[in-house]
Amino acid sequence: MKTLCKTAVTPVVVAALAAFAFSGIALAGWEPKKPVDFVIMAGKGGGADKMARLMQSVIEKHKLASKPFIPINKPGGSGAEALVHLKQKAGDDHTIMVTLNSFYTTPLRQPGLGVDVMTFTPIGRMAEDTFLLWVNKDSGINNINDFVKAAKSAGNKWIMAGTGKGQEDQLLTSFLNKAYGLDMKYVPFKGGGRVAKELAGKHANSTVNNPSEQLGFYEAGNTVPLAAFTPDRLPLFKDAPTFRELGKDFVYFMQRSVVGAPGMSKEAEDYYRDVFKKVYQTEEWQGYMTKKSLQGEFLTGDDLKAYWKREKDNHQKMLKDIGEI
Amino acid sequence: MEILDHLMQGFAIAFQPLNLGLVIFGCALGLFIGAMPGLGSVNGVAILLPMTFLVPPTGAIIFLAAIYYGAMYGGAISSIMLGIPGASTAVATTFDGRPMALQGLADKALITAATASFIGGTISVILFTLFAPPLAAVALAFGAAEEFALMMLAFATFIGLGGDDIPKTLFSIFIGLVFSAVGLDIISGQPRLVFGDIPGFLHGINFLVLAIGIYGIGEMLWTIESSKGDVKISQATVTVRRIIDDLRTLKDTFKSIVMGSILGYFVGILPAAGATPGSLMAYGVAKTISKHPESFGKGNPEGVAAPESANNAASTGSMLPMLTLGIPGSPTTAILLGGMVIWGLEPGPMLFIEHQEFVWGLIASLYVANVFSLLINVAFIPAFIWVLRLPFTVLAPIIFVLCIVGGYAPTQDMHDVWLILIFGVVGYLMRKLEYPLAPAVLAIVLGPLAETSMRQALLISNGSFLTFFERPISGPIMAAAMVLFLLPILKLVKDKFWSRAAT
Amino acid sequence: MRKAELLMAVVMGLFSTYLMWKSAELPIGWIPDEGPGGGAFPFWLAAGMLICCLWIIVRWVRRSSTVSASADQYMDAATLRMFFLVAGALTVMIGLIHVVGVYVSIPLFMLFYMRYMGGHRWLPTGVIAVATPIVTFFFFEISLKITLPKGLTEPLFYPLYDIFF
Numbered sequence: 001m002k003t004l005c006k007t008a009v010t011p012v013v014v015a016a017l018a019a020f021a022f023s024g025i026a027l028a029g030w031e032p033k034k035p036v037d038f039v040i041m042a043g044k045g046g047g048a049d050k051m052a053r054l055m056q057s058v059i060e061k062h063k064l065a066s067k068p069f070i071p072i073n074k075p076g077g078s079g080a081e082a083l084v085h086l087k088q089k090a091g092d093d094h095t096i097m098v099t100l101n102s103f104y105t106t107p108l109r110q111p112g113l114g115v116d117v118m119t120f121t122p123i124g125r126m127a128e129d130t131f132l133l134w135v136n137k138d139s140g141i142n143n144i145n146d147f148v149k150a151a152k153s154a155g156n157k158w159i160m161a162g163t164g165k166g167q168e169d170q171l172l173t174s175f176l177n178k179a180y181g182l183d184m185k186y187v188p189f190k191g192g193g194r195v196a197k198e199l200a201g202k203h204a205n206s207t208v209n210n211p212s213e214q215l216g217f218y219e220a221g222n223t224v225p226l227a228a229f230t231p232d233r234l235p236l237f238k239d240a241p242t243f244r245e246l247g248k249d250f251v252y253f254m255q256r257s258v259v260g261a262p263g264m265s266k267e268a269e270d271y272y273r274d275v276f277k278k279v280y281q282t283e284e285w286q287g288y289m290t291k292k293s294l295q296g297e298f299l300t301g302d303d304l305k306a307y308w309k310r311e312k313d314n315h316q317k318m319l320k321d322i323g324e325i
Numbered sequence: 326m327e328i329l330d331h332l333m334q335g336f337a338i339a340f341q342p343l344n345l346g347l348v349i350f351g352c353a354l355g356l357f358i359g360a361m362p363g364l365g366s367v368n369g370v371a372i373l374l375p376m377t378f379l380v381p382p383t384g385a386i387i388f389l390a391a392i393y394y395g396a397m398y399g400g401a402i403s404s405i406m407l408g409i410p411g412a413s414t415a416v417a418t419t420f421d422g423r424p425m426a427l428q429g430l431a432d433k434a435l436i437t438a439a440t441a442s443f444i445g446g447t448i449s450v451i452l453f454t455l456f457a458p459p460l461a462a463v464a465l466a467f468g469a470a471e472e473f474a475l476m477m478l479a480f481a482t483f484i485g486l487g488g489d490d491i492p493k494t495l496f497s498i499f500i501g502l503v504f505s506a507v508g509l510d511i512i513s514g515q516p517r518l519v520f521g522d523i524p525g526f527l528h529g530i531n532f533l534v535l536a537i538g539i540y541g542i543g544e545m546l547w548t549i550e551s552s553k554g555d556v557k558i559s560q561a562t563v564t565v566r567r568i569i570d571d572l573r574t575l576k577d578t579f580k581s582i583v584m585g586s587i588l589g590y591f592v593g594i595l596p597a598a599g600a601t602p603g604s605l606m607a608y609g610v611a612k613t614i615s616k617h618p619e620s621f622g623k624g625n626p627e628g629v630a631a632p633e634s635a636n637n638a639a640s641t642g643s644m645l646p647m648l649t650l651g652i653p654g655s656p657t658t659a660i661l662l663g664g665m666v667i668w669g670l671e672p673g674p675m676l677f678i679e680h681q682e683f684v685w686g687l688i689a690s691l692y693v694a695n696v697f698s699l700l701i702n703v704a705f706i707p708a709f710i711w712v713l714r715l716p717f718t719v720l721a722p723i724i725f726v727l728c729i730v731g732g733y734a735p736t737q738d739m740h741d742v743w744l745i746l747i748f749g750v751v752g753y754l755m756r757k758l759e760y761p762l763a764p765a766v767l768a769i770v771l772g773p774l775a776e777t778s779m780r781q782a783l784l785i786s787n788g789s790f791l792t793f794f795e796r797p798i799s800g801p802i803m804a805a806a807m808v809l810f811l812l813p814i815l816k817l818v819k820d821k822f823w824s825r826a827a828t
Numbered sequence: 829m830r831k832a833e834l835l836m837a838v839v840m841g842l843f844s845t846y847l848m849w850k851s852a853e854l855p856i857g858w859i860p861d862e863g864p865g866g867g868a869f870p871f872w873l874a875a876g877m878l879i880c881c882l883w884i885i886v887r888w889v890r891r892s893s894t895v896s897a898s899a900d901q902y903m904d905a906a907t908l909r910m911f912f913l914v915a916g917a918l919t920v921m922i923g924l925i926h927v928v929g930v931y932v933s934i935p936l937f938m939l940f941y942m943r944y945m946g947g948h949r950w951l952p953t954g955v956i957a958v959a960t961p962i963v964t965f966f967f968f969e970i971s972l973k974i975t976l977p978k979g980l981t982e983p984l985f986y987p988l989y990d991i992f993f
Contacts, residue, residue: 044656185785197650201467220674510854517870
């Protein structure tokens with residue numbers, strides 16, 4: 001059977017090799033031997049999922065890799081399942097993962113997993129997503145002072161909708177509660193798109209969505225951003241001041257990074273770094289970043305590790321403050 | 326009438342030769358993906374995404390619509406032929422589709438399913454064209470409390486589905502609901518019921534795992550026992566004459582089809598509901614309004630027609646919250662949303678104004694895909710019937726392999742394959758003791774939605790249950806659910822009273 | 829039949845108790861201003877399961893349901909043999925997937941089932957046993973790009989990937 005197959009497909013092999021030569025992939029150096037598992041630390045349709053599938057499409061379009069990257073969603077336990085999976089794949093050269101900030105928070109909240117994210121292979125930080133504070137247009141609130149006044153008088157009847165518990169949206173909510181002396185109630189929903197809709201449908205009073213999640217409603221004039229959790233004003237939302245301008249020195253980003261299994265070989269690490277660096281530089285990725293108001297340059301290697309260390313310590317402190325760990 | 330112009334333009338695009346080729350290829354591929362237990366439209370649409378860069382965006386949309394509809398039709402094939410629902414949207418189709426196949430009426434069941442799907446798709450496209458913008462407002466008004474009320478209504482339409490054995494039926498519902506709680510508790514963010522700290526339980530127990538276990542492995546064991554290992558499942562034959570006869574008798578199911586289409590469309594519009602509750606409710610309602618409710622579950626074609634028309638109508642309906650609000654109503658629309666991001670389109674209220682050609686191109690191609698799915702499906706019916714006539718000892722191992730591979734594919738985790746085996750074996754042992762198992766499968770589908778929405782609503786209302794009854798939309802839905810819950814009890818009391826009076 | 833009915837009810841009763849205990853890891857009561865705790869939903873439903881099991885046992889004692897009054901055998905020897913053969917073969921097949929992957933264990937299972945259980949001749953058995961994994965490979969790995977587990981046989985597939993991707 002096998003030999004029969006072989007002889008029949010020889011011309012195909014030749015053609016395939018020719019195609020490789022044309023697509024400009026160096027035949028020397030390490031190459032994946034089989035399709036690469038592209039683990040996504042979140043469910044289908046979320047921000048991380050959309051981004052991973054965009055990366056996959058860009059890789060296929062520009063033929064940046066000789067084997068396909070196959071997205072696999074492992075959303076279980078706020079990413080715990082994905083982290084454990086990667087840990088078990090230690091030393092594997094064909095498993096990489098798209099991460100977000102649950103990369104820090106989940107191991108901190110579930111120490112039983114025994115996951116140390118600092119052992120993971122740093123491949124590349126593709127972007128940093130930004131956060132803003134949003135309210136419904138019909139609420140008549142236009143600036144942070146109105147917001148504080150309204151939320152204060154509503155007490156714990158003020159509903160802040162967000163994604164997940166003990167994660168970024170709740171951290172931002174507790175920052176606001178602390179900074180302005182509020183008692184907003186945090187209600188977790190599944191997925192940022194759903195959260196954005198809860199605000200537009202007036203089931204919630206405020207949210208801290210990413211721009212990509214609220215953009216549709218913002219453009220239709222349903223929702224308004226009040227302030228940004230970034231160091232500088234965002235080009236897309238010029239009218240929203242930063243919290244720094246408002247006198248609260250607080251900045252928060254969501255990382256969009258690609259990591260490899262712990263103990264990945266040096267050659268494989270270099271290969272993936274090269275692939276994702278090229279993805280970062282494509283027109284598609286740059287266009288997406290501008291459109292969705294993403295920030296951050298490509299970060300890799302020791303720089304990325306140092307960034308993780310800083311962010312991890314930061315999250316540890318924030319989670320302690322709200323009593324989640 | 327501007328809308329109609331746009332729709333016509335959409336059709337003109339869909340009928341270009343390249344696009345027509347994509348439709349036919351997509352429908353056929355979708356049909357096979359859907360017919361595979363475990364794989365559904367989600368997988369079909371997911372593989373398409375990287376291809377969207379290779380063909381022009383309109384071609385991509387059309388191809389995607391074709392796969393989507395093809396897979397929806399295909400789901401019914403697996404439900405009818407193998408008795409295994411290929412996706413949660415096709416659960417209700419097994420209830421009567423499977424008995425029909427066992428009686429040698431597989432051809433009739435397949436034709437009923439295909440025609441009902443087609444009519445459902447047609448009615449929903451018309452409704453979409455006429456009422457899209459106003460209905461977006463309804464979807465927006467649907468919050469957690471309304472969602473919970475809707476889930477109660479879905480449960481209520483299904484009361485009385487189980488057997489006559491009350492404790493065993495209740496047990497089955499409860500165990501399904503408990504299994505649906507495995508994984509992560511969204512509200513507290515804590516892992517829950519992670520048995521033995523096995524990481525595979527972190528993603529919960531998927532509906533498909535239970536369904537493939539019970540309906541796939543369990544049902545096969547049952548068939549092997551009752552046939553002593555070797556019997557043909559059915560003696561179905563197929564001729565052109567029979568197909569024509571089948572089509573002629575379809576008019577009996579017309580009422581169910583129209584009801585299913587309209588109900589399915591409206592339930593599909595509601596965010597987070599999607600096609601599954603729609604098809605389940607359509608089945609329940611069809612049974613209630615039918616002249617022969619007792620024949621449901623024993624091979625009544627109306628029981629195939631209602632859920633099939635509803636799930637296709639709901640698929641079109643669920644495009645509405647996706648396009649206007651950017652909320653995926655189902656996993657498939659979640660992937661579609663990802664596709665829109667790649668094409669550089671922003672879902673939301675502005676999409677209908679700024680990108681009308683995209684919206685109507687999508688709707689028109691859904692419709693074209695609907696037509697071709699019907700044709701391809703009917704053309705393949707003889708092939709499917711031929712498969713059914715294979716010796717059972719050839720068919721059985723193939724079905725087992727399909728169950729195992731199909732159970733692995735969605736999560737790519739062997740953990741789920743082992744669970745399928747366990748559910749299959751235990752389900753078989755329980756079935757021998759007359760435990761009804763369908764309620765457990767329904768409970769695992771509706772359970773997570775019901776629990777999460779209830780707790781979100783209670784958080785928002787500071788723990789007051791009145792919220793479900795006070796709100797203008799959830800109140801009436803809740804009231805309707807209550808009436809449906811009480812109806813069988815009242816009937817029981819009345820029957821008792823009558824029989825006593827008679828003797 | 830009677831024995832099986834009681835055994836199932838007792839085993840399921842024990843299982844419900846375990847579920848209740850496991851659910852109680854999270855708060856099962858009412859949290860003021862928030863609603864039920866994270867464990868409440870599964871805990872009280874598992875309690876419902878337990879009540880159903882007790883109900884079934886009570887009926888068993890009173891012989892008031894059809895199954896508990898039935899004198900039929902739960903499984904006769906032939907059924908039992910069939911059950912163990914099929915379930916056993918499935919278990920072995922799934923176990924083997926971990927070691928040698930789907931593309932070895934599936935044909936083995938098909939060979940066993942068709943040849944030993946079905947008594948088919950070698951030719952059709954062999955053709956189907958070889959054709960199934962080939963179709964599976966092209967459908968899942970090439971067209972759907974879903975990789976299936978291969979265990980030890982993984983390196984054998986590298987040349988195939990080089991050809992098709």
